[in-house]
Amino acid sequence: DAGVIQSPRHEVTEMGQEVTLRCKPISGHNSLFWYRQTMMRGLELLIYFNNNVPIDDSGMPEDRFSAKMPNASFSTLKIQPSEPRDSAVYFCASSSSGRYSYEQYFGPGTRLTVT
Amino acid sequence: GNSVTQMEGPVTLSEEAFLTINCTYTATGYPSLFWYVQYPGEGLQLLLKATKADDKGSNKGFEATYRKETTSFHLEKGSVQVSDSAVYFCALSPSGGYQKVTFGTGTKLQVIP
Numbered sequence: 001d002a003g004v005i006q007s008p009r010h011e012v013t014e015m016g017q018e019v020t021l022r023c024k025p026i027s028g029h030n031s032l033f034w035y036r037q038t039m040m041r042g043l044e045l046l047i048y049f050n051n052n053v054p055i056d057d058s059g060m061p062e063d064r065f066s067a068k069m070p071n072a073s074f075s076t077l078k079i080q081p082s083e084p085r086d087s088a089v090y091f092c093a094s095s096s097s098g099r100y101s102y103e104q105y106f107g108p109g110t111r112l113t114v115t
Numbered sequence: 116g117n118s119v120t121q122m123e124g125p126v127t128l129s130e131e132a133f134l135t136i137n138c139t140y141t142a143t144g145y146p147s148l149f150w151y152v153q154y155p156g157e158g159l160q161l162l163l164k165a166t167k168a169d170d171k172g173s174n175k176g177f178e179a180t181y182r183k184e185t186t187s188f189h190l191e192k193g194s195v196q197v198s199d200s201a202v203y204f205c206a207l208s209p210s211g212g213y214q215k216v217t218f219g220t221g222t223k224l225q226v227i228p
Contacts, residue, residue, distance in 0.1 A: 004158075033216075042220045043159075043204070056215060091158050102208040103149060104216060106158030 004107035006092050012113045018080040021110045024073055025094030033104060034067055034077050035091040049075065082114045117142045121205045121219035128195055128226050136190040136222050138205035146207040148181050148188040153202045153221070195226045
């Protein structure tokens with residue numbers, strides 16, 4: 001199994017530019033999560049999809065952030081326009097619904113730097 | 116709401132020392148409990164889990180026991196290695212329904228030779 005795949009691994013962009021982060025979850029998993037990790041705020045859940053439907057987007061910081069999951073094997077997180085305070089590592093994670101244990105499998109992350 | 120509290124780091128230990136990282140939680144019902152580990156430059160990966168009271172999760176020499184009476188899930192290892200240097204996250208997932216996982220703030224462990 002290839003695990004959760006994220007691209008790009010590193011992104012450097014200028015303030016005001018659009019940024020698109022991509023994620024391919026593990027095949028067969030029906031839940032997908034986007035997280036942001038910074039030194040100041042730790043790990044924050046941005047949005048959660050179940051069966052391609054957004055269930056909880058209460059963690060999305062503001063309207064500049066949007067996420068889509070057009071099918072079971074692909075999701076995007078878009079920031080438009082980007083700002084320096086968006087600099088962070090963005091993780092995608094997936095899991096399969098089970099009765100008890102909901103362990104999540106994380107991708108390697110995308111390190112975003114906005115200058 | 117649900118919450119996870121874990122000890123502040125960093126924790127610095129010599130190789131072969133005993134490790135304990137404390138974790139307590141607040142949740143209704145019977146959540147599942149997890150320890151995740153994050154090595155430098157990588158994503159989080161599941162280290163161990165426990166799904167009901169008195170369960171002991173174990174992996175790679177690490178152990179944690181689900182203690183409902185004290186709402187705790189402390190991580191232990193009898194003899195740490197330099198390769199265990201990482202950030203450790205305690206987490207919980209509520210029973211049933213929405214799968215949102217609540218993570219602790221992470222504890223950085225540094226093991227010196």
